[in-house]
Amino acid sequence: MYNQMNYYKIPRDEWRNLYQKYQVSLSAKELSRIKSVNDRISLADVQDIYQPLVHLLGIHMKSRQELMKQQAEFLGIEAHKVPFILGIAGSVAVGKSTTARLLQTLLSATYPEKKVQLITTDGFLYPNKELKRRQIMQRKGFPESYDMGRLLTFTNDVKNGLPAKAPRYSHKVYDIVPDEFDVVDNPDILIVEGINVLQLPSNQQLYVSDFFDFSIYVDAHEDLIQGWYLERFETLLDTAFQDPSNYYYPYAIGDRTKATRMARRVWLTINRPNLREYILPTRNRADLILHKTQNHLVNELFLRKY
Numbered sequence: 466m467y468n469q470m471n472y473y474k475i476p477r478d479e480w481r482n483l484y485q486k487y488q489v490s491l492s493a494k495e496l497s498r499i500k501s502v503n504d505r506i507s508l509a510d511v512q513d514i515y516q517p518l519v520h521l522l523g524i525h526m527k528s529r530q531e532l533m534k535q536q537a538e539f540l541g542i543e544a545h546k547v548p549f550i551l552g553i554a555g556s557v558a559v560g561k562s563t564t565a566r567l568l569q570t571l572l573s574a575t576y577p578e579k580k581v582q583l584i585t586t587d588g589f590l591y592p593n594k595e596l597k598r599r600q601i602m603q604r605k606g607f608p609e610s611y612d613m614g615r616l617l618t619f620t621n622d623v624k625n626g627l628p629a630k631a632p633r634y635s636h637k638v639y640d641i642v643p644d645e646f647d648v649v650d651n652p653d654i655l656i657v658e659g660i661n662v663l664q665l666p667s668n669q670q671l672y673v674s675d676f677f678d679f680s681i682y683v684d685a686h687e688d689l690i691q692g693w694y695l696e697r698f699e700t701l702l703d704t705a706f707q708d709p710s711n712y713y714y715p716y717a718i719g720d721r722t723k724a725t726r727m728a729r730r731v732w733l734t735i736n737r738p739n740l741r742e743y744i745l746p747t748r749n750r751a752d753l754i755l756h757k758t759q760n761h762l763v764n765e766l767f768l769r770k771y
């Protein structure tokens with residue numbers, strides 16, 4: 466287990482009870498929005514884990530806003546809106562993007578007047594062509610496969626209220642989609658999700674996370690994550706077999722056992738070493754560690770003390 470020195474370890478039951486007095490039940494519309502993120506999300510987790518988390522984020526947003534206002538007064542400059550940036554880190558297939566979309570849904574429901582945007586750092590991977598040129602196609606997801614300078618500039622622009630474009634990555638195409646972007650334009654809240662968001666870019670003095678107001682590391686036992694990776698691979702195959710342009714099409718129409726063997730190999734030779742060498746070491750930088758067990762259920766949380 467990791468060093469818990471600077472964290473409150475909060476078991477699920479305690480976390481849920483901390484929030485009892487603020488509990489609000491979700492409307493049918495909110496429930497259907499959550500189901501549209503992922504229909505396997507446990508509603509007990511939404512109620513017991515993620516709603517209290519949204520409340521905690523609200524506390525952080527309010528205090529950050531107040532600090533920015535007072536600092537502007539101190540400097541004698543006009544206070545302007547500074548987007549609150551929430552980073553979400555963790556292994557490939559641990560559930561970052563699901564957590565990010567769920568939080569986007571819950572934050573939008575809780576703060577209907579706020580603009581909540583979401584981007585994933587997959588878009589800052591170099592395109593396959595460039596990865597091949599650099600001979601690092603087998604290192605997709607490792608620090609050197611990302612244009613971290615571009616990600617830093619993007620985050621800096623967002624913080625400064627400038628419109629910023631995040632390139633798009635498609636899991637189906639297994640590559641960057643040329644000329645497609647997510648435009649982030651002065652949101653109140655931006656969620657930045659990706660395996661690398663707590664990493665120190667090489668040749669840079671700045672962490673992307675220096676721009677974050679709160680960060681979450683989604684954590685689980687490695688064997689469980691491997692299972693989730695393989696399950697997701699099966700789902701990708703199930704949706705690929707009718708689309709010859711899909712990267713997974715040849716695997717989808719071929720021998721399933723061989724395809725699964727290939728996915729297992731990819732996990733063991735790429736994603737697992739990446740988790741061990743580059744992702745897990747960033748866990749202790751997070752403000753909150755969300756620890757999941759079987760079926761993605763959260764059993765304990767670690768909240769940074771100071």
Ligand SMILES: Nc1ncnc2c1ncn2[C@@H]1O[C@H](COP(=O)(O)OP(=O)(O)O)[C@@H](O)[C@H]1O
Nearest residue numbers: 505506556557558559560561562563693697761
């Ligand atoms: N809370 C959850 N409940 C049920 N299934 C989940 C949950 N979170 C993730 N999953 C499933 O786990 C797999 C990986 O999730 P995903 O969000 O794609 O991970 P990541 O973005 O970390 O790669 C997907 O098949 C997804 O449907």
Ligand SMILES: CC(C)(COP(=O)(O)O)[C@@H](O)C(=O)NCCC(=O)O
Nearest residue numbers: 556557558587605606660731735736
């Ligand atoms: C694009 C990724 C680096 C990012 O992963 P994500 O967290 O979005 O699942 C990953 O899905 C990936 O493609 N890894 C390379 C090896 C592979 O799984 O094919």
